[in-house]
Amino acid sequence: MRIFNATTADVYSIYELIKIYADKEIVLPRSLLSIYQQLQCLYVVKDENKVVGVAGLHVLGRDLAEVRSLVVHPDYQQKGIGRMLVDHIIMESPKLGIERLISLTYQVEFFKKLGFQLAIRDDLPEKVWTDCVNCPKINNCDEIALVKYLQNHDSKTAVV
Template sequence: MEVRKASSSDVESMQKLIQQFADIGLMLPRTIKSLCEHLQCFTVAVENDKVIGVAGLHVLWKDLAEIRSLAVDPDLHGRGVGRKIVEQLLQEAEKLGIAQVLSLTYQTQFFEKLDFHVVRKESLPHKVWKDCIYCNKFYHCDEVAMVYYTHHYDGFQAAKEA
């Protein structure tokens, strides 16, 4: 399995993978147009020339980024595909000097294993919610907000020890 930045030839496969989870209400759908416009944000896992996983790192502010649209082929869950994608995105955030990486998720155990911590949604800046208005769960969101603190975070030690 190779984990790399997405290319334009990956877009249709990425969209189909994401749509599987959007169809059952686990994430927001992404259009081909949206994926193309934000292609530079996405990382894919590829095996035998097939996209088997995808996620994007979207910078929201100088100290905050979000992991979005994490989707792994359901037949390959438990093989570490998602972990490898997220680890690569966290390295990317570190290189960019981003202090905190956010995920709005239902997969809390997965993200806890990667050292993300649950935070109150109300503690997040409003800019985080700009895409949420397109979600049918906007007024009754049941996703959990989790944050990973990079070494660029001012309260790094306190956050890691809490």
């Protein structure tokens, strides 16, 4: 299995994979149009030609980006695919000038193993005012905010 930049040929498979988890309210739903519009930010893992994992690197500000829509096909869970995708995003982020990665998630321990630490959602206005403001759970959000400071970033002086 390998990571690829997503292409238009992958869009419907990405949509169907995200839908599995969006229907369970684990991730936010994505329309086909939004996947097309954000295609250049998406990575997929394929087993042969089958998309079995997806994640997005969504830039929110000057030095801040989000790991978005991280999902792995149920038949491929616990095989390191999620870690492979997040590791790839961590590697690609500095090339864009990103110093901090965030995730709003229910998978706290997974992200902690990858070096993320707890953050306060309200300290992430870029995320709150772009996505959270449109979420039906905005006033009762149960996702946990996490942040990872990337290389060459002083987390002691940074405001999350």
